[in-house]
Amino acid sequence: MDTRVLIAGAGPTGLTLAIELARRDVAVRIIDKSSEYFVGSRGDGMQPRTLEVFEDLGVLDAVLAAGMAPVPMKIHLGGEVVGERVMFDPVEPTPSRPYPTGWFLGQSQTEGILRDRLAEFGVRVELDTALTGFEQDADGVTATLSTGETVRAEYLVGADGGKSFVRKTLGIAFEGTTDESIRMLLGDVVAEGLDRSYGHWFATPDEPMSGMMFSPLPGTPHFQFGAALGEGETDVETALPAVQARLDALSGGQVKLSDLAWSTVWRPNIRLAASFREGRVFLAGDAAHVHPPTGGQGLNTGIQDGYNLGWKLADGAPELLDSYEIERRTVAARVLGVSAGLLQKYVDGDDDAHRRGEDTQQLDITYRGGPLSPAGTGELRPGDRAPDAPLVDANGKRVRLFELFRGPHATELVFGDGAPGEHGHRILPSGSVATGADLVDEGGHAYAAYEADGGRRVVIRPDGYVWSMS
Template sequence: MTTVVIVGAGPTGLTLACGLARQGVEVRVIEKAAAFHPGSRGKTLNPRSLEVLADLGLAERLAAAGRTHLPFHKYFAGEFVSEAEPFAGVRPTPTAPYPASLWLPQTRVERLLRERLAEYGAKVELASELVDFRQDGAGVEVRLADGGRIAAEYLVACDGGRSTVRKLLGIPFVGEGDPEPVMVCGDVEVEGLEPGVWHQWFGPQGVFMLCPFEGTRRWQLQASPETDADGRMVAPSLESFQRLAALHTGRADLRLTEATWLSTWRVNVRVAERYREGRVFLAGDCAHVHPTAGGLGMNTGIQDAWNLAWKLGYVLRGLAAPALLDTYQEERLPIAAWTLDVTSAGMAAVMDGIRTPGTGVEVGRVGDLTGLALGYRWGRLAAGRPADEGVESADGLLRAGDRAPDAPCTGPDGEPARLFERFAGDHFTLLGFGPGARPALAGLPGHVRPVQLDDSDGTAREAYGITGDTLVLVRPDNHIALIAPATAREEVLGYLTALNAAG
């Protein structure tokens, strides 16, 4: 029996597959398309997603494939107005090694994740379409379009906003959407335009944008749709893109060629009423869709998968009771609601600014879009914390449920290291601040890694807000499980035991 079937081979499904395969869980990733999607689609990984993918060993490969700084050239009614760079001057810090988003097309992210998955011994099965499934208390049987069947313990739907799995479950997709396309999109080659800059033309006739990709001749085009004499939208095509370029830029020398992806985009703001039905889970766009402002789509899906991967793995490996799986919806559904709110506000700001000279897409950055301040303070896995905390740690005080910061530390052989290097993997980490914590780090269960922090320069103490000798238990997804006095070893062990308790 296959342990987990994942439907959909986008960033969400692939991140989940890698997170499970790394734990030794058998996975099958099925994808109904006969070939991998050629379009760029999402084009940024935010800092939190970069931390997630770095934990999977992809940091250097991603850095080589993308860029962290991208100037915006803003035009109004065809005339250059100003230049901006949202991450200008932003540099890594001891607590955040990836302070800026990485610009690269979703196709490259998916390719790198597929390569990593292959290193774990699994691959994507193309032209493999789920048409139905049934489940009971023992497992799930997946039925494929070609008549094949797969028996599994769990099924995870990562099959997008039109999810077949969600529809078969009958889970309402609550919200609203615009029936008419508000944007045409595509990948093109461009002649006559300065590379290395995201060019954004706003004005009375709408918006026209061309964003380049590092190491390629390809640009992503996003624009207000062309309409015919009767006001009807003209289907996206290279010819239509060329006419839109002339209309918005006023330039006769700008030539678009080689359109390889043609699409339309509609505003949809929807969230699944629930993320789980028995042994079936929803993740990524299957569970929530929202405006593009802030570039959170691919990122939110990756972070859904990161939350679910360790929990599914722990249950399947006998390290936690099935009740742990209930915390997936408990933690991620409020994040989706927050995401819908901030992206809707961001899209409204962009649309309001289209007719204002000097406005660019950066006005859509409403709230913290880095993902670094998002946490799960309200959840049952945040030991000893109130249940009414918001999703952002706005007060700056680190608490259970928050993302665990990076900081310098000592490696297992006494060499200089970083906390993120010690966190990497599928284990809990118990940080011991100060000499009084040393006794609590001995004789821990095999899935808990002890890290002693003498922290002579105080960087880690400052990052964690620690003053005295203290224990900090960090989850496999690098969120804080609990903060306790150095003498509270039994509290730590009790937390771990409770994960494996029945119910």
């Protein structure tokens, strides 16, 4: 074999998967047909669960330093500010949920951080290299590249976007809809004079829900903008003068635009691949599911596809590989429903269309009932996200459960009596005296979250979900 895993597509999904493999010393190559890296925002919203994933991958500090928290939005009607709206209610971190709200960072910046992390393992994206064909047999996949090279790999992963060459070559149906009646003009632009501590919504008093939105992009002078297009707008000009004219009609010419980094006309594709796997070939990210941008679900779901698949490919056990499609396709179908529902609110002109609730945070994603999750009772069950909690070691140092989970391994938690195994930790109840490697749950948060007052063993999967409880 030339490599164990070949990944086609170097967006957030492919990069996450490559990091997961590389940190497990799995030989991986990641190729992308583009000749240069994309510069622009696209998917700029990261959900709390993705921040937890990034903590495990070792990129969270860089993401937090480069990004920004959600900001309120000023409402401009007829050129006058008439109020403000917030996307999220203020929420404080809790012991079990350290990142209670989302975070904003342009997709190209996120990809740059992931590429830097991948390079720490000696792996770099191969640009200007397209997958042009592949065949698979019982032992592996033979892929041909646009460079003329033939690559033999144990597995191929198509993370190559909504127009996935891998999916089309496999002949896997991409079921769903493309709604031509709903279209938006999207892009990144400098908006001189706009307060960057706010987002901005420009509209007319007679059509307050049909306007143009500007959101500041951290680390750049640009705003991401979006404007709903009317039914009669078929041939839409996307250049700067046309974008400026559209804003002038709503704002009275108060804001000057410049440096249009990119722009496009978007239409909602809401689609789900009929399967995420055929033999030794897998689909992930937009190659497997495409979402409307409402709710910021697409990028986050793709990242978690890669996070779910990486440890399973590294292990190679058939039951783990089989579980990928069952777990992730179920999640993608549910998340598509959330995104589509939020899009419909915008279409209907609902006053709360901008509001986001817990259903977008992806902290409640569960694999209950799946092949890796035995039946359980209680509030926390196998297949659920493993909660965080603060602990104290024998030296008085504070340690979080997420720190124990961090890395490419499964983790065993032993509450009360009993000896833990490899990558295992014994957690004593509040009031206990820790010796050796024991940890004490001073605040009782871990015992409460894991319902362990009577003693319990819990195994946490490498991707941070409960594997078993006894």
